[in-house]
């Protein structure tokens with residue numbers, strides 16, 4: 274069994290990255306080891322995203338590649354996971370991609386675990402009985418929180434889902450159809466997971482949910498995101514906490530206050546507005562107006578003046594006129610937010626928009642609007658980032674990139690600096706001497722928390738594939 278290998282290809286959101294990490298841990302608990310070479314894998318999993326057509330196309334492209342691998346290596350077990358599979362797409366996908374052995378909905382690794390145990394019992398009964406016992410004894414639940422071997426003491430930041438699914442049904446969005454209804458994870462599980470991650474070197478966690486500020490709404494006890502942040506803040510050894518994605522209508526004063534007051538919670542607010550025109554917002558069924566959003570941003574800035582506020586925008590939503598788009602432009606110009614995750618509308622199957630509205634904005638026009646917002650944001654960020662020029666900022670170092678160390682400030686700004694020794698996981702002060710809209714550079718001033726203790730040969734191990742974009 275020592276020689277059995279797995280490979281996981283991941284695209285999409287941080288939730289998928291977290292799911293791939295859990296899956297990797299479980300496979301390792303069963304005796305598989307990671308390979309970065311797909312053709313070497315005995316188990317190959319594609320963890321997919323379908324939030325936009327482009328992501329789905331990439332997954333289909335990868336499936337074609339994997340089908341070629343399987344022709345050469347028929348024993349290879351192929352697993353398809355994530356939003357492409359969703360809660361009920363498996364029968365359809367099975368017809369289209371008959372070479373896939375196992376289908377797994379988002380965050381649900383059980384089908385693959387069962388498949389591997391069953392498959393191997395037929396083939397190699399004795400050897401697998403051993404493993405089955407091991408998997409059962411170790412209670413996979415718990416093993417999940419053990420990082421894959423190559424990432425242990427080598428992973429500075431980890432994503433931790435706290436709310437699964439989504440029940441909001443924005444008209445453009447396929448996620449509720451693929452990830453199922455909203456449910457919060459028990460706080461005990463979340464805290465246990467974070468404690469385990471910290472023991473393995475993790476220094477920053479990103480708490481995840483489609484609407485993360487609704488955490489606990491399905492609990493009987495009064496326990497929400499603010500309370501969870503307070504409990505996570507108390508975990509020794511953890512340095513930083515962030516959370517995403519907030520929905521504007523659930524962002525309470527209490528959450529904003531807790532973000533301001535808890536030392537480990539970074540002052541980062543992820544509040545997708547999607548559009549700045551009220552008719553478009555109504556058609557999207559977002560549940561707020563542009564004016565509501567403006568007053569929310571004021572509230573965040575009043576309560577927590579030291580902040581960074583990021584948003585998501587969709588351009589070219591069905592029926593969005595030029596003038597309506599300009600409202601979005603004006604809103605962003607007025608609010609001067611920090612980062613904007615920008616997407617061109619992409620029609621998604623079964624969504625209300627796909628069923629009831631016509632995708633009537635041309636690709637050229639969507640691109641024109643995208644570029645217009647992109648340029649605006651670049652101008653705003655370039656200007657806003659000047660504030661850091663000559664300042665000393667605190668940086669949590671994540672990795673090495675093109676000969677420099679790369680980390681993030683509390684405001685989630687990327688910072689690059691040079692140092693000879695291994696800095697992975699260190700918390701350092703950097704004097705900023707160069708700023709641009711999307712990153713900054715500086716000189717190392719002081720190491721406040723030393724780098725992760727780890728063997729040097731681990732420093733070059735590649736991570737799982739980076740996600741396409743945030744949230």
Ligand code: SAH
Pocket residue numbers: 324325445446447448482483484518519520545547585586587614616617618619620621743744
């Ligand atoms: N739950 C979050 C967003 C999750 S999806 C929220 O409520 O805002 C991440 C981002 O993808 C969205 O914010 C949106 O900007 C984008 N997105 C979702 N569906 C899309 C679609 N059909 N076309 C283009 N962008 C889309």
